Amino acid sequence: MAEEEECTHECGSCGVAGCGDREDAGPSTFPTNARTNIKHVIGVVSGKGGVGKSLVTSLLASQMQKKGFSVGILDADVTGPSIPKTFGITNPLTADADGIVPAQTASGIKVVSVNLMLPKDDIPVAWRGPVVSGIIKQFWGEVSWGDIDYLFVDMPPGTSDVFLTVFQSLPVDGIVTVSAPQELVAMIVGKAVNLAHDLKVPVVGLVENMAYFKCDECGKDHHIFGEPQGEAVAKRYDIPSFATLPIDPSFARLVDEGKVEEYDVAGALDPVIEQVEICAKAKDAE
Ligand SMILES: Nc1ncnc2c1ncn2[C@@H]1O[C@H](COP(=O)(O)OP(=O)(O)OP(=O)(O)O)[C@@H](O)[C@H]1O
Numbered sequence: 001m002a003e004e005e006e007c008t009h010e011c012g013s014c015g016v017a018g019c020g021d022r023e024d025a026g027p028s029t030f031p032t033n034a035r036t037n038i039k040h041v042i043g044v045v046s047g048k049g050g051v052g053k054s055l056v057t058s059l060l061a062s063q064m065q066k067k068g069f070s071v072g073i074l075d076a077d078v079t080g081p082s083i084p085k086t087f088g089i090t091n092p093l094t095a096d097a098d099g100i101v102p103a104q105t106a107s108g109i110k111v112v113s114v115n116l117m118l119p120k121d122d123i124p125v126a127w128r129g130p131v132v133s134g135i136i137k138q139f140w141g142e143v144s145w146g147d148i149d150y151l152f153v154d155m156p157p158g159t160s161d162v163f164l165t166v167f168q169s170l171p172v173d174g175i176v177t178v179s180a181p182q183e184l185v186a187m188i189v190g191k192a193v194n195l196a197h198d199l200k201v202p203v204v205g206l207v208e209n210m211a212y213f214k215c216d217e218c219g220k221d222h223h224i225f226g227e228p229q230g231e232a233v234a235k236r237y238d239i240p241s242f243a244t245l246p247i248d249p250s251f252a253r254l255v256d257e258g259k260v261e262e263y264d265v266a267g268a269l270d271p272v273i274e275q276v277e278i279c280a281k282a283k284d285a286e
Pocket residue numbers: 046048049050051052053054055056077080082156157209210245246247248249250251252253255
């Protein structure tokens with residue numbers, strides 16, 4: 001806690017990193033709906049926008065669903081939601097006597113997003129932090145999620161209010177962080193990782209997206225955004241798993257068509273998925 005700031009003990013809305021008085025993340029302080037049984041919560045974060053965090057959230061969720069788990073995505077990127085588009089979901093959310101009913105993707109992943117509550121998906125959402133935090137609370141507590149093995153939370157970029165709300169009010173088991181190869185991005189990843197450490201939430205994996213482009217003609221890998229540095233960043237911050245994804249025009253096409261589930265990641269995310277499962281088992285054993 002910085003000396004000049006008077007502590008309000010409202011850790012969920014305080015941005016002071018490194019505070020020794022900050023309370024641990026779990027257990028959840030937001031109640032859940034009676035028809036909700038969420039076993040594990042994994043946050044997907046990035047220090048900076050546009051590095052492919054929503055794409056990685058969608059791919060991780062799809063892979064887990066293919067492995068036979070029941071999976072949900074809570075789109076906490078309230079002011080820039082892109083999960084529904086990625087999966088081609090256009091029907092608005094509905095509600096019954098028990099609460100809000102999540103939308104479902106083609107393979108059955110349950111999704112809740114602000115974009116599914118707006119009359120048109122291009123209506124801007126310009127809400128202040130407390131309102132956004134209220135939406136996260138509603139998505140957690142008023143949605144009938146049913147049985148979920150893994151709920152992935154697609155976080156807004158950076159370390160804003162929402163970051164603190166989610167990590168201090170939901171029982172987050174672990175974090176997957178997403179970066180792109182630029183030095184600046186790696187430095188910004190460090191901020192998110194350090195804040196996660198402050199909040200005592202383990203960072204289980206780093207995905208370096210857009211790490212290279214494989215040329216169809218010469219067959220070589222080209223490092224369009226500079227030399228990949230994810231592995232070094234993962235080591236520097238003690239992150240136990242690391243994966244890379246290429247720049248692949250078919251991502252952009254499948255996302256535009258709402259068919260991200262059809263992408264075959266060919267095992268590229270396996271190290272991170274394995275670590276997510278290890279983290280979940282460790283929580284189960286506690
Ligand atoms: N590896 C990739 N190859 C090609 N296109 C990609 C790749 N990763 C992401 N994209 C495209 O880049 C755009 C941004 O990706 P995405 O929305 O996942 O980023 P983000 O980090 O979630 O952004 P923000 O946090 O600002 O919402 C999307 O159009 C997506 O299809």
